[in-house]
Amino acid sequence: MAKIVIFNIIRFLALILLQVAVLKNIGYYNIAVAFPYILIVLLLPVGTPNIVLYILAFLTGLSIDAFYDSIGIHTAACVALAFFRIFFHKITIELDEQESFNTPSWGNMGFKWFSTYILLGTLVHHFFLFLVETFSLQNFIQTLISIVLSCLCTLVIIFVISLLTYHKKSRIIN
């Protein structure tokens, strides 16, 4: 248990560092920006209680917001991501597995499950992020383009990170 907590804290620090020290300076005019920090929320242990999950997502968003000077925007997107995560886990993971504290990673869950999970999660997060940021439906096409292009950037970086940290364990779902 202590090992899981420490792993998650290290992941939190490393991804926030990557996001604000490196990726904040890279991007094409707010049109294509990468936010791989969402892995912090996506990779929390499967059995995390809902309320804890929401609080951690809220705090993750708030820390990113502090560095981006955009109070509330990333927080809202992260909370939406936490909601998606709960829903997705409920319909795809078997009941007895939902109680375990496994990390829902590539090695644990298999590529098919993991890629769907990351793809949909990124879409949900970026959709809420850009919608709350614009706070209107004006220029919706432009917002949509930003969402799609940013999703691609985020996905590429997330898969690179996942490949680098890949190690195969006992498979839960084939």
Add this chain to the structure above:
Amino acid sequence: MKNLWLFLVRYNSVFWFILFFVLSLALVVNNNNFQRSSFVNSSNVVVGSFYGKVNSWKEYMHLADANKELLDENALLRHQLQSFISNDSITEVLETDSLDDPSRYGFIVASVVNNSVNQKNNYITVNKGSLDGIQKDMGVITSNGVVGSVLNVSPHFSTIKSLLHPTTKISVSIDSTTSAFGSLVWGENTESRFAMVRDIPNHVKLYVGQPIYTSGFSTKFPKGVKVGYIVQTDIVTGGSFKDVRILLTTKFEKLTHVYIVKDKLAKEKIELETLNEENNG
């Protein structure tokens, strides 16, 4: 009652979601509408000193540019000093306006520890704060243009709302001599090099390459700071005002040092204005 409880437990994720989502939206709205000073921004000690550390590595890459900029400014100041000395006999004759008193404005040098140009709302963090005499709403300039205004201040850091922000509005004049005024906004741009000047009266003759200066109406900026040059004049908006697109002289992506403008008469002006509010209330 039992059913209600079961219902709440079964859909607890939805209720928590609504609660947290509304909470974060409240944060967004609060921050956008009132710009209250909150703790969670890059002027707080943790975030500010982190960016300070990162910047201490990054600034080596911009040393050449920063040096060149300072040399250029030195040359300009030396040039101005020369004309000041040689025109000595004339200045005695000229009447001095107390509002144009050159000692009215003080400048505080600060170095940029964090800067963004590719967001929708861009902010800058600098390494001087309230201990160095910086207050909210002060104007910020560089040697060759305007930057924005101070948004939040902590003892050692302050955040600046950059010109590249949808709500920044700066009063500017076309040329330093004509009496035509407009307001400078970033507009619908995504590029950090261009901005718009809005609400210029239709009768004013404009041409490409015409310089734009600050008007000095507010206490934020002194009069006559160069802002940019007109690059496009034929933007039709339909009213009795016209818009122009300008090329900014400030290089936002290469910002290393900024000057924070301290207006010595600001206190007097604000005291006078609070008297107005007392009368109203």
